[in-house]
Amino acid sequence: MAYELFRRFSLFAELDDAELASVAAVAKPRRFARDEVVIREDERGDVFCLIKQGRVKISMTSPEGKEIILSTLGPGEFFGEMSLLDDEPRSASVIATEKLEVLTIWQSDFLELLRENFGITRRLLAEMSKRLRDASSRIESLATMDVYGRLARYLLELAASQGREAPDGYVAVTRPTHQAIANTIGTSRETVSRLIHELMEQGLLLSEGKTIYMRREALRKFREAS
Ligand code: CMP
Numbered sequence: 001m002a003y004e005l006f007r008r009f010s011l012f013a014e015l016d017d018a019e020l021a022s023v024a025a026v027a028k029p030r031r032f033a034r035d036e037v038v039i040r041e042d043e044r045g046d047v048f049c050l051i052k053q054g055r056v057k058i059s060m061t062s063p064e065g066k067e068i069i070l071s072t073l074g075p076g077e078f079f080g081e082m083s084l085l086d087d088e089p090r091s092a093s094v095i096a097t098e099k100l101e102v103l104t105i106w107q108s109d110f111l112e113l114l115r116e117n118f119g120i121t122r123r124l125l126a127e128m129s130k131r132l133r134d135a136s137s138r139i140e141s142l143a144t145m146d147v148y149g150r151l152a153r154y155l156l157e158l159a160a161s162q163g164r165e166a167p168d169g170y171v172a173v174t175r176p177t178h179q180a181i182a183n184t185i186g187t188s189r190e191t192v193s194r195l196i197h198e199l200m201e202q203g204l205l206l207s208e209g210k211t212i213y214m215r216r217e218a219l220r221k222f223r224e225a226s
Contacts, residue, residue: 001027001103008076009050011127014119026109032100038079039094045083047104051075054100057180058092069184071134072097072176074162081124084110142186145226150185151195153226159214170206170213 003024006012012023029052032038038049041060051073058071058079070092073079083090084107105113114121141150159171166172176184178192185192199205204218 027103032096041093048110049080049102052101054098152222156222
């Protein structure tokens, strides 16, 4: 596989051509359809995955069968490292939310790359630190905020991670379903629909097809509420 492809992953940013070629030599492409399960919670882990194209959600299922979305990841990001590092079962399920292309690396090759290249190891640990910070922030918001505050923080983070500048000072994001938002912030779909409807009535959000436009003033209000 062409090693230039691997330059787009920040995990490999410090590698020279020869090192990138050695990563490319052990990576295999795999494709998944939308809604296909890539990794199942509690199974044994054997591969590490880099997202070439598409998005996934990382989720757990409660004993009552309710889905809890921990995170979503897109192109250039990775998943499946935890069980390869601690030899425990998969910590969560990973499901394609769009057509997905990943590059997979076997556990033994993945561990060898980490052993040989401190640049990769350091960046992997930095990303895992970021995910722990995000999880801490989520615990804090679940313990201390009402649903409006949690929705405000969710929309702010969505704007920061995926927002695009739009005309008239709006920030545009691709609209997740109300169910996906509810499963991320720990509430019901009906509550999310009601709150988003209220924000639209106040002119803070506009919805058009698959896009939500957030007014700058909305982002300021969300910052105050979260
Ligand atoms: P692993 O446990 O092997 O399989 C599931 C993967 O989901 C896990 O590795 C991580 O890559 C990812 N994952 C688990 N929990 C989180 C989280 N809280 N935030 C982001 N990614 C996660």
